[in-house]
Amino acid sequence: MTPDSRMPKVSQRLNERSRLALERHTAEEAAVEQRLSTLDQSGPTALERLAEVAQGYSGQSHHCRRILLAIYNGPEWPLELTRLRCLDRDLQRAALTVIEWSAYAGHELHESLDDGETWMRRFWHAESDKGGES
Template identity: 60%
Template sequence: MTMHRVTERLRERSRQAMEKILAQEADAEQRRAQLELVGPEALRRLVDVASGHTGQSQHCRRILLAAYNGPTWPLDLTRLRVIDRDLQRAALTLIEWATYTPRELHEYLDDGDRLMQRFWNTETHKEED
């Protein structure tokens, strides 16, 4: 095989690799746009339930706290198995949205930092300020 043919094959492989990368980036951008539409509703759904006083509420608070501060509140995936299907979908949407959005999720909520602190206090059994 001549050097010219080797060079041509390498160029073709590079072109194919670049096309694949660009297609993957386009898919990721499309998914990010979709999540920007459905993510806020999933967040509100989880916040609504988390604000209650049921077993579902505790799991939703923990999922939200994991998105808020994962190192302190690691997500126990078992929580996803014990909540209702619509909450599972909301939680999975929230988790995926958190990987794409340039903002912290609590920033999408009115006074979101205070809300997360309230959930934090509830989960650590501290009195609210």
């Protein structure tokens, strides 16, 4: 077989690989778009659920506040993953949804709440008053 006779086969294989790579990339992009759409639908409900519980005085309220504050201002309120273990399954799912949504949202999540800035300030003060209590 001469080099000239191999070239069409090499080109054909390269074209096929490129086509397959493009199809994979397109499928991955479609999956990401679908996930983002799902987060845009479920995120606000999950955020409202966490904020509702965060207004209370229970241990779960404390952990919800700290998770929301971590999303609001991570450098001041680092996310301690063990907080997720302190939540019931429903709140864990809500927290994970909100955390994932926050990574992709094109806005600050507290802006999705009515008067969200006031909520975050209230949570900030409540947790600051605890004097670093876990």
